[in-house]
Amino acid sequence: QLPLVESGGGLVQPGGSLRLSCTASEFTFDDYSIGWFRQAPGKEREGVACTSRRGDYSYYKDSVKGRFTISRDNAKNMAFLQMNSLEPEDTAVYYCAASSQWSRPMCLATQPNDYWGQGTQVTVSS
Secondary structure, three states: OOEEEEOOOEEOOOOOOOEEEEEOOOOOHHHHHEEEEEOOOOOOHHHHHHHHOOOOEEEEEEEHHHEEEEEEHHHHHHEEEEEEOOOOHHHHEEEEEOOOOOOOOOHHOOOOOEOOOOOOOEEOOO
């Protein structure tokens, strides 16, 4: 069983919404901060959003601020990424990751992650 499993990806029209879910197992979820990352074809993986262990602090990539919201439910060992006003440039494979560290803005860049999911495809196209 994978430690992190993403779901909720799919095909959506520009301006539409999707909610990604990340389900954790095999580790103590609330000991870890959570990040969402994405990788588009031919591009490097980039951090999109991250949240602290209790979900009381978050940080976002500039291009998704005001459109994406990260959240978590520690009782259910789940994290979420609500994505609104989607744009074709948001098309990518989205991954969730868990880190024993927490710092902003490093949670989107150099902060090491201990666990990764397998990814879920998000395609924004008309």
